[in-house]
Amino acid sequence: MGHIPLVVLCGFEAVQEALINHSEDFVERPLGHFLKALAQEKGIIFSNGHTWKQQRKFGLATMRKLGLGKKGMEHQVEEEAHQLVETFARAKGHSINGKEFKVSLFPNALTIHVTDPLTTLPLYILFPRLMESLPGPHKKVLAYTETVRSFVKEEIQQHKEKHAVHDPQDFIDFYLFHMEKQSTDEPNSTYNEENLAQCISDLFLAGTETTATALQWALLLMANHPDIQEKVQKEVEDTLGSSQSFSYQDRKRLPYTNAVIHEILRAYYVLFVGIPRKCMKDVNILGFLIPKGTHVIADFRSVLLDPKQWEKPQDFNPNHFLDQDGSFVEREAFLPFGAGARVCLGELLARIELFIFFTSLLRAFSFELPEGVKELNAKPIFGGTLHPHPYKLCAVPRCSTS
Ligand code: HEM
DSSP states (O other), rough: TTOHHHHHHHHHHHHHIIIITGGGGGGGGOOOOOHHHHHOOSTTTOOOHHHHHHHHHHHHHEEEEETSSSSSEEEEEEEEHHHHHHHHHHHHTTTEEEOOOOOOOOSSSSSOOOOOOTTTTHHHHHHHHHHHSSOOOHHHHHHHHHHHHHHHHHHHHHHHTTOOOTTSSEEEEHHHHHHHHHHTTOOOOOOOOOHHHHHHHHHHHHSSSHHHHHHHHHHHHHHHHHHHEEEEEEEEHHHHOOOSSGGGGGGGGGGHHHHHHHHHHHOOSSSSSOOEOOOOOEEEEEEEOOOOOOEEEEHHHHHHHHHHTTTTTSSOOOOBBTTTTTTOOTTTTTTOOGGGGGOOTTHHHHHHHHHHHHHHHHHEEEEEOOOOOOOOOOOOEESEEEEEOEEEEEEEEEEOOO
């Protein structure tokens, strides 16, 4: 790439060997002009070294304190799912736009929907000076980022004025409390308002469009595969019956539904390549020397469609995650959330959200093609995420649950 060597890791074996078996050697992000302008080397996604370690550790710990993986947060996700069901119900079975719904990252917090494709990003990385003077989506992304950051800073100010840090209720309270506590005993601390603002922007950037896109694929695929949709609905009905509430734990009792969700994330990978990494020292991967400083991109698409790993990689086939008895099986090459030290920080939250939203929606509705439509276009559009073409479908209320 320009004068910097770039290696693309293709297939499960290469990605596993580099990102998992040599995790620490590929832990850094290469930060060119665009990424430095985007995040100022702060926060989690585009920071490195000590800053990244501290911010990531804090982010993970705080998400757990806020109830991730516990009933509290799941209950809030359920509330969000309930609101989405109500929104769809208002259409009374008439066709609705598949892009209409948004997924809230932290329930009851803010939502953001970035839709402009990052089509000029590669050009920006190759010709930063030239691109700086040209208009294009990369400029919009920078402008969005600035808007989100100043909005977040206002939020931080309001949190400080409320003095709620001693009874922390959300991520910002926890962070401010930690800042107050650590100022004297941690001389190398990176806990400050700039990093806080960037962490929040990162969580919005990484956590909203991704999950929303996966859900858009889920509904499109259910409309295109009514046989699979019916099997999910039958399993959910037979297992959960009329009980209103269910939890992420219930996925263990719903192997087919769980397999369908995994297959959606496999066959319609939301991020087809990982966020770039940099090689920290000379490393030998499967007999190839990757010199220190090389930029490395993991092609997750090639892992999720690797013919050595998947029986029918090009087909949408939930059996990839089921054994002969219909029990759910984990697959090593299922890496839609990346791998190694930089694996997606929101993986568990995303899994909980997708399971609860998907199951709630399929309990309440059958997703059908609008009259006259034979099939929805399942070819992805390349943008910040791989998302479907705009589509309409009908959410027909199901008698048994309405
Ligand atoms: C379907 C949903 C999602 C998918 C497919 C997804 C996928 C990914 C992938 C492929 C990476 C890059 C990993 C690498 O460099 O190898 C990543 C990073 C990241 N994701 Fe996600 N993600 C999803 C949802 C979320 C959510 C809900 C959050 C936050 C609440 C989140 C936060 C992050 C963060 C902070 C990083 C950067 C981690 C780091 O640099 O240390 N993601 N994600």
